[in-house]
Amino acid sequence: MKPEPELSLQDVEDIVEVIHSNFGYDFKGYARASLQRRMLRVMDTLNIKTAGQLQDFLLGTDCAFNYFLEHITVNVTEMFRDPEFYKIIRSTVIPILASYPIIKIWHAGCSTGEEVFSMAILLHEAGLLQRSRIYGTDVNHVNIEKAKQGILPLEVMKDYTHNYMQSGGVHDFATYYSARYKQxxxxxxxxxxxxxxxxxxxxxxxxxxxxxxxxxxxxIYFNKELQNKVVKLFYDSLAPLGYLALGSKETMHYTPVKHDFATVDKEKIYRRIK
Ligand SMILES: C[S@@+](CC[C@H](N)C(=O)[O-])C[C@H]1O[C@@H](n2cnc3c(N)ncnc32)[C@H](O)[C@@H]1O
Structure with missing residues (x-):
């Protein structure tokens, strides 16, 4: 049996520091336990046993950090993830968006774009896509390159079709993509x-x-301080009465800007009211 890699929380701190000073990426505000799990997974895959070896790997070649960055973030995503959430976007938010001459939407942390494609479908079905600009951003440039291509595995489309229908979709989902071999x-x-x-x-x-x-x-991957900073960035990026949509395990309730937002729906949709 091969020995397990070892990485203490202090080692995680040291690696975070090495990354910041050498590559400019600041992971200080990320929840430690999750970061430790992800680092251990990278170490296991690469057969790296100690924090020292991980540092040597990171500083060794140009592509090492890119590999690390690609694997240190959790990239799991789906089209029409949490269908009930999309039902509310369809019924409550889209009719309000329709009143704007140009609709501007930002998906922050969009991973490989599935959430953005889902929103594009909703806007298309509402006849609003042509006057919409949808920005999908992510820290991980590999995700962004994949999103730009718009290519997804064929095997997940059955689940995505199911999610789409659960979210209230009534069109033929297969018309939104073309299949080529297994993609x-x-x-x-x-x-x-x-x-x-x-x-x-x-x-x-x-x-x-x-x-x-x-x-x-x-x-959910950030500590309280970083969450507060990022929510403030969203407040500053929203038009008056703009909407902020968070994930099912996330909330505005404990942030300093909570009184500047009203809860629109239990699906973690908030509206800037101040
Ligand atoms: C679990 S995925 C969520 C994807 C999508 N929003 C969804 O809910 O299906 C988390 C994403 O956040 C991105 N992320 C992590 N830290 C980030 C940061 N500092 N800035 C921007 N994106 C970040 C990751 O690269 C990853 O793609």
Whole structure:
């Protein structure tokens, strides 16, 4: 049996410091236990046994850090993830968005784009996609490159079709993509108003004003202080009466800007009221 890699919480601190000073990425505000689990997984895959070896690996070659960055973030995503959430977006938020001449939406931490493609479908079905600009950003540039391609594995489409129908979708979901061997490509028409770019919620600033911001299943990986900072960034990026949509395990309740938002729905949809 091969020995397990070892990494104490102090080792995690040291690696975080090495990453910050050598590559400029700041993971100080990430929840430690989750970061430790992810680092251990990378070590296990690469057969690295100690924190010292992990540091040597990171500083060894140009592509080592890119590999690390790709695997240190949790990238799990789905189209129409939490269908009930999309039902509320469809019934409550989209009719309000329809009143704007140009609709601007930001998906912060969009992973490989599935959430953005889902929103593009909702806007298309409401006849609003042509006047929408949807920005999908992520810290992980590998995710962004995948999102730009709009290619997904064929095997997940059955689940995504199910999610779509559960979310109230009534069209033929298969018309939104074309299958090629074991992959599908999302219809070009749906992707025409999508802009994917790298953006780091820890270090980067407001870059536009939006009527709707999604940041789902991202804040759970941050500590309280970083969550507060990022929620403030969203407040500053939202138009008056703009919407903020968080993930099912996330909440605005304990942040300093909680009184600036009203709860729209238990599906973690909030509205900027101040
Ligand atoms: C679990 S995925 C969530 C994807 C999608 N929002 C969803 O709910 O299906 C978390 C994403 O947050 C991104 N992320 C983590 N830290 C980030 C940061 N500092 N800035 C921007 N994105 C970040 C990760 O790269 C990953 O793609």
């Amino acid at each position: 599908v490509i999302i219809d070009k028409k749906l992707r025409s108003n999508l802009i994917f770019a790298q953006h780091n919620l820890v270090a980067d600033q407001v870059f536009n004003e939006f009527q709707l911001i999604f940041c789902r299943n991202v804040l």
